[in-house]
Amino acid sequence: MRLAFGRHPVGNATADRVILACSSHPDLRAGPAASVDNHHTSTRQERIVFVIFGASGNVGRATAAALRNAGHPVRAVVRDARHRERLEHLGCEVVLADLTDTRSVAAAIDGAHGVQMLCPVPANDEDPATTMRRMIDVAAAALAANPPPVLLELSDYGAELASNTGITRLFHDLEERLRPIDTHVTLLRSAEHLQNWMRMLPTALATGVLPSLHHPVGKLFPAVSAPDVGVVAAELLLDSEHDGGPRVVNVEGPRRVSVTDIAAALAEAAGRPIVARELPRDAWAPTLLRAGLSELHARLITDLYDAHNAGHIDVEAGATERRFGTTEPADALAGLVARVRRTMQREP
Template sequence: MTAYSPLPYAVFGVSGRTGAATADALLRSGQPVRVVVRDSAKAQAWAERGAEVAVADLTDLAAMTQALSQVQGAYVVSPQHYSREDLFERAELIAEITARAAIAADVPRLVALSSVGADRESGTGWIRMNRMFEQRLTDAGVSTIFLRAAYFMENWMPMVGQAMRSGTLPTFLAPPQRLLPMVATVDVGSAAAALLQEKRTGTCAVTLAGPKDYAPNDVAAIVSATLEKPVDVAVLPETEWPEALADAHFSKAALAGFTEMTRGLNCSHIDIKSDPRAVEWVGTTPLERVIVELVQGQR
């Protein structure tokens, strides 16, 4: 039996899926948690569950240092601001502040959300922001486990909505029968919580995929079975990507990053097995469960 520590685990990103899943997993296992938010109003539900609440902007060194002080460890994220033209510069600033705050607060260990492909020097689009995060924390000498998640199953939500309305599932991933590692965000949270509690020191990378690989055709088949009607797959040519993404309100820089990242996925330049030093973890949540929930949530 491990000795109980009254110090909490700090969890960032609880307004998003992976941070919320991490905080939830820690609380369910009886661990003390400090959620870190920009707006205290967004932490009410966590406070009601017994979590401490810290308020910090990710670019405020003093507030970040305070939020990371007196903790057993922390789950940190670098949120990506897709509406900004300076999203890469913003990510670099957040990485710098996070590293400096972690050193100032003397955090024993971090689990940092990253992505498959972060080991690649170029040709990864958005994933370069995760690489910046990894490099800055590594250079600072902070004990960090980089949790390189596969393609989020929840990324299919807007495409599932279109399939429900039109009977056709659009996809940027091609060819539609090619299998790709995907992971549920609840598994990211479970893995982050487990890694925080391992008490390991030093820096390493852990890749995280779902129980098996899936293709866009599998997503369409699950939607079809759930709706009990045919659903086709339509691979969107690259010339149509800007129009297809118009509702996302991406900046020009973000659209270019998405395009390069998706090309990298489609040609297998971004590959979960590309870093032989990374430790492989596997989640338990099947794609079927996530897609059915997405369908039910949009009915």
């Protein structure tokens, strides 16, 4: 069995000039619709820009869309120029940045009022932890040198834990580096994204079996539709009333799910039986290696799901701020089935 596993309608808002609709920033004004020239100069005096890293992903694109629909100027930061057109359609200024290069990241945040920072776990990387830590160093250096008034970092449930959480440990490191920056810092920790199940869908549709690293498959765990995280992030970027130390906000979906629930929702959407099945613990690493992951990447994932299954990946004890997405898990999962089927129909 092959298993590829890993973590983690918008209007065309292109008005020449708009008044920002944020009650927290009544004096801010937007400038002309942004160009997509990477060699932009700072326009700090003319307009307030929200800079969204990872804007081509499910969360970042939803944040950018929510801000643009509210009339706010957005600079969308991507690593791949192939994502440019879709973000331009939202009315974003689009820039390319290498997240391992300090000057590149510094240029992307120049003139920003608010920054949404994402340091993604690198795909197809022999040593993703080392590469991500380089991204963290670069982000921390650029933001500390030129801190925006508002900084939001995308993080994970369990990021308060300093060890034995695999991928989530890297988000702990990111939080620790960004906490001291002298600005309004929000750490937005999200539950597992339902969109991650997209990676297992071809196997489930072909075989009727949904393999799972969650044990047991009937156990409820927190999950959320990724675009809902982006909407919450946009709300938090516009809320500068919070004072004091870093603000920690937790977000998950309207209800918790089990892998059995996920399999049932996929089966309903696909119109065929699909059953959840635990992948034996001793098969995790070999399966991940066969899927093309490096040994170091596979270890990050197995450590994460050991922590998950031990009940450690959840809302931090004593958390004071919690948000809940509105997308029902079954609706998010049905959308994934539709996407996979469209892709399969386009393939020769």
